[in-house]
Amino acid sequence: MKLQQLRYLVEVAKQGLNVSEAAEKLHTSQPGISKQIRLLEDELGVQIFIRNGKRVVDVTAPGREILRISERMLMQAQNLKRIGEEFVNVEGGSLTIATTHTQARYALPKTIKAFLSRYPKVRLSIKQGSPTQISEMVVDGEADIAIATEGIDHYPELAMLDCYDWNRDIVVPQDHPLTGLTRPLTLADVAAYPLITYDFAFTGRNKINSAFEAAGLAPNVVLTAIDTDVIKTYVSLGLGVGIIAAMAFEPDRDHGLVAIDAGHLFESSTTRIGVRRDAYLRGYAFDFISLFAPQLSREIVQGALMCEIDDGE
Amino acid sequence: MKLQQLRYLVEVAKQGLNVSEAAEKLHTSQPGISKQIRLLEDELGVQIFIRNGKRVVDVTAPGREILRISERMLMQAQNLKRIGEEFVNVEGGSLTIATTHTQARYALPKTIKAFLSRYPKVRLSIKQGSPTQISEMVVDGEADIAIATEGIDHYPELAMLDCYDWNRDIVVPQDHPLTGLTRPLTLADVAAYPLITYDFAFTGRNKINSAFEAAGLAPNVVLTAIDTDVIKTYVSLGLGVGIIAAMAFEPDRDHGLVAIDAGHLFESSTTRIGVRRDAYLRGYAFDFISLFAPQLSREIVQGALMCEIDDGE
DNA sequence: CTTACTTACGCGAATCGTAAGGATC
DNA sequence: GATCCTTACGATTCGCGTAAGTAAG
Numbered sequence: 001m002k003l004q005q006l007r008y009l010v011e012v013a014k015q016g017l018n019v020s021e022a023a024e025k026l027h028t029s030q031p032g033i034s035k036q037i038r039l040l041e042d043e044l045g046v047q048i049f050i051r052n053g054k055r056v057v058d059v060t061a062p063g064r065e066i067l068r069i070s071e072r073m074l075m076q077a078q079n080l081k082r083i084g085e086e087f088v089n090v091e092g093g094s095l096t097i098a099t100t101h102t103q104a105r106y107a108l109p110k111t112i113k114a115f116l117s118r119y120p121k122v123r124l125s126i127k128q129g130s131p132t133q134i135s136e137m138v139v140d141g142e143a144d145i146a147i148a149t150e151g152i153d154h155y156p157e158l159a160m161l162d163c164y165d166w167n168r169d170i171v172v173p174q175d176h177p178l179t180g181l182t183r184p185l186t187l188a189d190v191a192a193y194p195l196i197t198y199d200f201a202f203t204g205r206n207k208i209n210s211a212f213e214a215a216g217l218a219p220n221v222v223l224t225a226i227d228t229d230v231i232k233t234y235v236s237l238g239l240g241v242g243i244i245a246a247m248a249f250e251p252d253r254d255h256g257l258v259a260i261d262a263g264h265l266f267e268s269s270t271t272r273i274g275v276r277r278d279a280y281l282r283g284y285a286f287d288f289i290s291l292f293a294p295q296l297s298r299e300i301v302q303g304a305l306m307c308e309i310d311d312g313e
Numbered sequence: 314m315k316l317q318q319l320r321y322l323v324e325v326a327k328q329g330l331n332v333s334e335a336a337e338k339l340h341t342s343q344p345g346i347s348k349q350i351r352l353l354e355d356e357l358g359v360q361i362f363i364r365n366g367k368r369v370v371d372v373t374a375p376g377r378e379i380l381r382i383s384e385r386m387l388m389q390a391q392n393l394k395r396i397g398e399e400f401v402n403v404e405g406g407s408l409t410i411a412t413t414h415t416q417a418r419y420a421l422p423k424t425i426k427a428f429l430s431r432y433p434k435v436r437l438s439i440k441q442g443s444p445t446q447i448s449e450m451v452v453d454g455e456a457d458i459a460i461a462t463e464g465i466d467h468y469p470e471l472a473m474l475d476c477y478d479w480n481r482d483i484v485v486p487q488d489h490p491l492t493g494l495t496r497p498l499t500l501a502d503v504a505a506y507p508l509i510t511y512d513f514a515f516t517g518r519n520k521i522n523s524a525f526e527a528a529g530l531a532p533n534v535v536l537t538a539i540d541t542d543v544i545k546t547y548v549s550l551g552l553g554v555g556i557i558a559a560m561a562f563e564p565d566r567d568h569g570l571v572a573i574d575a576g577h578l579f580e581s582s583t584t585r586i587g588v589r590r591d592a593y594l595r596g597y598a599f600d601f602i603s604l605f606a607p608q609l610s611r612e613i614v615q616g617a618l619m620c621e622i623d624d625g626e
Numbered sequence: 627c628t629t630a631c632t633t634a635c636g637c638g639a640a641t642c643g644t645a646a647g648g649a650t651c
Numbered sequence: 652g653a654t655c656c657t658t659a660c661g662a663t664t665c666g667c668g669t670a671a672g673t674a675a676g
Contacts, residue, residue, distance in 0.1 A: 001390055003316055004666085020630065029668050034631060036666080044397030054631040054674050062400040066393055069593075073389050076382050077314055083382070084357030087375040280382075317641090333655065342643050347656065349641085367649045367656040633672070640665075647658070 003077055005040040006070040008033045009048065013067050017049065017056040072278060078141070079280035086282050093282055094123040098134035098143035101227035102203045106248045107271065108147070111292040118291075119284045130226075131201060138276055144285055146274035147292070149204050158274040159305050163293035165270050167263035168208070169249050171235050171242040174258045178241065187215045187265050194222040194240035196231050203228075204269035208243055211266045232257060245269075277305050316390055318353040319383040321346045322361065326380050330362065330369040385591060391454070392593035399595050405434040406595055411447035411456035412439060414540035415516045419561045420584065421460070424605045431604075432597045443539075444514060451589055457598055459587035460605070462517050471587040472618050476606035478583050480576035481521070482562050484548050484555040487571045491554065500528045500578050507535040507553030509544050516541075517582035521556055524579045545570060558582075590618050 008022065012033065015021040019037075023030040041048050048063035049056045059067065085093060099108065104126055116124060127134070127143055131151040137143040139157050146152055153160055170190060172178050178189060191212060198205040205224075212219050222240050225231050228248040235242040236256055249259040273289055273296070275281065286298040324335040325346065332350075336343040354361050361376035362369045372380065398406060412421065417439055429437060440447070440456055444464040450456040452470050459465055466473055483503060485491050491502060504525060511518040518537075525532050535553050538544050541561040548555040549569055562572040586602055586609070588594065599611040 001316060001393065002666095003314060018630085030630085031632070031634095031669085032667050035633095038632090044393060045401045046397045051631085052675075055629090055676090056631080060400075062396050065396050069389050069393055069396070073386050076386050076389075080314065080357060080379055080382055083375050083378050084359045087373075088358045331655085343655085344644085344657070344659095345642050348658090351657090364656085365650080368651090368654090369656080627676100629674105629676080631672105631674080634670085635668105637668085638666095640663105642661105642663085644661090645659085647656105649654100649656080651652100651654080 001040065001043055002036075003074070005036045006074055008036050009040065010067060010070050010074060012037065012049070012056070013059065017058070019056060075141075075276075075278045079278075082280045082282065086280075089121075090283070091119060092121040092123075093284065094125065095145070095282070095285055095288060096125050096127060096137075096143040097145050097147060097288075098127045098129060098137040099147040100131060100134065100149070100202060101128060102149075102198075102245055102248060103147045103271065104128060105227065105229070106245070106250075108292070111288070114291050115284075115288050118287065122284055135274060138274055141276070141279070144275065144279070144281065145288065147271065148274075149269050149271045150206065151201055152272060152274050155274070157276055157278075159277045159301075161273045161275075161289070161293070161296055161301060161304055163271045163273055163296070165268045166245055166247055167261075167268045168204075168243050168266050169246045169259040170262045171232060171244055171249060171254070171257050171259050173236065173238060174256055176241070176258070178260060179258050181260075185260055185262060185265065187212060187217055190241060190243070190262070190265070191215075191217040191219040193220075195219050195243060196223045196225070196234050196240045197221060197243040198228075198231070199224045199226050202226055203245055204266075207267045207269050275301075275305070314353065314356055315349075316387070318349045319387055321349050322353065323380060323383050323387060325350065325362070325369070326372065330371070332369060388454075388589070388591045392591075395593045395595065399593075402434075403596075404432060405436075406597065407436040407438065408458070408595070408598055408601060409450075409456040410437070410439045410458050410460060410601075411442060411450040412460040413444060413447065413462070413515060414441060415462075415511075415558055415561060416460045416584065417441060418540065418542070419558070419563075421605070424601070427604050428597075428601050431600065435597055448587060451587055454589070454592070457588065457592070457594065458601065460584065461587075462582050462584045463519065464514055465585060465587050468587070470589055470591075472590045474586045474588075474602070474606070474609055474614060474617055476584045476586055476609070478581045479558055479560055480574075480581045481517075481556050481579050482559045482572040483575045484545060484557055484562060484567070484570050484572050486549060486551060487569055489554070489571070491573060492571050494573075498573055498575060498578065500525060500530055503554060503556070503575070503578070504528075504530040504532040506533075508532050508556060509536045509538070509547050509553045510534060510556040511541075511544070512537045512539050515539055516558055517579075520580045520582050588614075588618070 011022040011026055012019055015025060019033050020030045023033050037048065046062045047060050048066055050058040050060055112124065127137060129137065131148045134143065134146045134148055135152045135155050135158065138146045139155060170178065170185065181189065197208055223234055228244045231242045231244055232254060243262065273293065286301055289296050289301055290298065321335065324339055325332055328334040328338065332346050333343045336346050350361065359375045360373050361379055363371040363373055425437065440450060442450065444461045447456065447459045447461055448465045448468050448471065451459045452468060465471065483491065483498065494502065510521055536547055541557045544555045544557055545567060556575065586606065599614055602609050602614055603611065
């Protein structure tokens with residue numbers, strides 16, 4: 001049994017049971033992969049793939065089990081290499097954060113500034129995407145850490161850690177009727193105007209929806225955006241009332257806009273950090289997490305990585 | 314990086330950093346191992362072993378980390394092979410239980426009888442040893458399941474599962490003064506006679522010691538044995554009063570002996586099952602555990618394997 | 627007829643064992 | 652001097668790529 005064989009195996013499964021594509025991805029020949037997989041099947045004494053004539057059409061039951069373990073082993077092989085890098089160059093290295101616009105724009109800058117001054121030699125990169133995309137980046141090893149609010153649960157490969165709770169503000173132009181309100185803001189007040197808020201599956205959008213639904217209101221959402229800057233721009237233009245993450249309102253920069261606390265109208269959202277359970281994290285990666293969410297010490301993160309496993313086996 | 318290299322690495326560490334012995338154990342040449350380890354060190358870019366001139370004297374810090382991960386990978390490689398066996402021969406296979414005399418003699422027979430009738434094709438074997446020995450058998454992969462009462466905690470590689478609580482009986486010849494006691498038995502009553510009980514580190518012996526200590530009594534233990542049969546034999550001979558596990562008294566067989574419940578005198582002990590956290594257990598292994606301790610369903614055991622990890626990393 | 631996998635074959639590389647060399651205890 | 656590891660070298664094996672063959676859609 002060789003690691004290379006496992007690599008072939010996993011890649012074939014990843015490419016939808018297409019041996020040729022796997023060969024291309026791995027920069028090798030297709031017959032080589034075929035042969036090695038057969039050799040492995042012979043050695044283990046089980047078929048891993050079901051072949052219909054000369055076509056791979058499915059994975060056998062033992063094959064699924066074998067793939068699962070093989071992936072783990074390859075992950076650990078990668079971890080071995082990272083250990084090497086870590087000790088060769090304690091300070092240097094790279095760290096890739098996958099996150100959403102809102103986090104990157106409003107929550108992360110402070111953390112990143114602190115991180116860069118502490119680890120000037122670490123190449124930090126930020127990849128943006130939808131919550132689903134960023135989860136998959138981490139699952140696929142393209143990023144080390146995912147940071148998002150929505151929809152990054154339910155990946156058994158990832159350990160999720162709560163960072164902080166937050167809620168919404170309503171933003172309106174400064175001469176807007178809602179600014180003169182003497183009583184507390186209600187959902188009905190908000191629903192009376194055209195609304196501008198986040199796209200579905202982004203930045204706690206579903207908490208907004210459910211609040212209106214629970215109140216029996218059908219708000220008129222005239223525009224949805226992925227990022228807060230777009231929302232604010234159109235609010236400035238008078239297109240409607242914005243509902244944004246409270247942390248995304250910057251009094252110094254957002255001239256002409258007024259934020260009204262709406263924390264009592266919506267259920268609060270929790271921003272989470274996600275890391276691959278079985279990935280080897282460099283020392284500075286733990287520090288990054290601690291800088292972002294001080295309660296997440298290295299010990300706590302490592303504890304969470306090991307426990308809370310429920311990947312239905 | 315190749316699995317073979319990791320195997321060499323781990324074996325060298327296991328043989329006390331002696332490359333030659335590792336070579337012998339693995340039936341290969343010593344220069345081969347040396348070379349492969351060096352190649353791996355080159356590939357990873359770190360020294361794994363500290364060499365004093367031409368002698369391996371220690372493991373480096375990254376080396377410890379690398380060894381830990383390598384062991385895991387090799388374990389999983391072995392699991393892959395087991396998966397093959399499992400599916401080739403769903404009913405057949407082997408299962409090795411490492412346990413102490415008391416368990417093998419009094420607790421296990423019922424379980425084993427049921428198991429054998431259910432899986433007649435499984436080659437079941439039982440290895441006996443001290444709690445420490447049986448723990449190490451499982452850690453080293455020589456046995457699949459450890460069953461014991463004492464001293465098999467504190468192995469981070471093992472997951473421990475409580476099976477049942479039990480306590481002690483006093484056994485005496487049937488004409489012994491203690492049989493005529495009209496009031497409840499006390500520790501002082503027992504300590505008044507020469508005692509025969511288990512060897513240190515066996516079958517809850519330390520619970521017996523602490524009970525006497527707490528009562529300020531210094532019992533006269535005239536004989537210690539590993540197994541209950543020896544204790545009963547010498548009690549029959551009138552050598553003293555026996556303290557044994559309650560489950561080890563068999564009224565039908567133990568003619569001439571009387572058991573007196575002593576559950577109120579000693580803290581109860583818990584018999585536990587231990588399995589390697591990262592080993593692949595065959596389906597029938599889970600069934601064996603369930604037969605022995607019905608509350609330990611396959612789901613519960615698997616849950617315990619994954620969580621409750623605290624291997625101080 | 628195209629796509630996709632298998633078989634066959636030859637090259638180059640890697641692994642392993644033997645033998646000799648040097649360091650440490 | 653004994654033990655233990657490294658270096659050197661040759662033989663075998665192994666993995667990989669090219670080319671041809673065959674089955675499925």
